[in-house]
Amino acid sequence: MESPKIKKIKSLFDKRKAGYVTEIWYRASDEKVLASVPSTAIADKAQGGKTSRRQMEFLKKAAKRDFDIELEFLIYRGEQHESLEAGLWALLKDKFPKQVLACFVSLPKAKEAEVWLELKEKEKSAPMGLSNLKNLIRDYLGIFGIHLKEIFWTGADRERPSLPVILKTVKELAPSTVPEIGSKLVNDGFEVPTESWLRAKLDLLRKKQMIIRQPGGEYAVTEVGHRSIPHGTYRSSSDVQRALALAKKRW
């Protein structure tokens, strides 16, 4: 038995040629009509049997305006998507069993994929190995007529700190020396390759006039630097961290 609400939504979908909707049902708990759409049916433009986020917004408004029905779309990963990802994962597990820890595929647009890879040791994987991996993924997706837009690599290993992180660390510890800054960064989970690497980064910040180097070799943040650091009011905020570091410091 079909409720009148579902009937109305169905007629709306028919009129708008929304053939990509796989199922329609009524949810009594919040009195909404739900329509499921596989993620593979969503494209930039609503055409050729595909829909777009804009069109779904439009349909939601039309349902509200014309029938006073709250319509909601449930986007799910269709079987096509699941098996595409499972196939790639099986392939990578077979060819690179020691390197690849996880692999997910997102399909932000029709026929376009972004692959998210977690490698055991990103920095240490030979560049040769990485390009083989990339080619294999590109070829695999190509079989399905899908273009590889980008691969996001992440590693289980530590990352080197960005300039904003180094600046923030200087702020928290200032005045502080290179070894002090380095060990704080390592404590915070970053990789600092060498002291001279860190020195070069600090020099870069100094040239941007965000920090100064005092005659004793200690670094401190300038006003320009202070303004560049994101801050909040929580424990992790650089202001609070700085106060805590000051309290521990022996002058």
Next chain:
Amino acid sequence: MAEIERNMHKVDVFGRSAFNRYYYASFLIVREMLSELDKAWSGTPHKSIPELLTKGVLTRIRKITRMQEKQGLLNFREASIYKDSANIAANELSQLLDEAYNIRVISDYHPEEKAIKNGGQIRLKTSTLGAADNWPNRAERYSKSLLKVWKQLGIS
């Protein structure tokens, strides 16, 4: 006949509670990540999390990368890597929780929708248990990815 019905009932009961567990595992992972990003986000209700991810979290990341790029703290390449990877992680997490939440609601409040066994897979509405089994794994990985960007931008 009664035997078949009993089996179908078992599949339904098992399937529903499994979907429920997979949702909660994923939800808890994402909520913990959000509270690490910003304590103010730790109490976000279930229904609001998908939108918080694509609006609140991403807006903050975009604003800060833009600022840091302008100040020369990040170069163009770094800024786009951070923005793009946050973008993909937040959108995937948002969609994952949205889908999982809807299935959870069906499994808990809509007994008329049955979990059924089909071709060796247990399915409830749009999801298979095999896919749901991967929810927490995906939630974990994408959460880590967002945290990493957050950290590299010096936000926390």
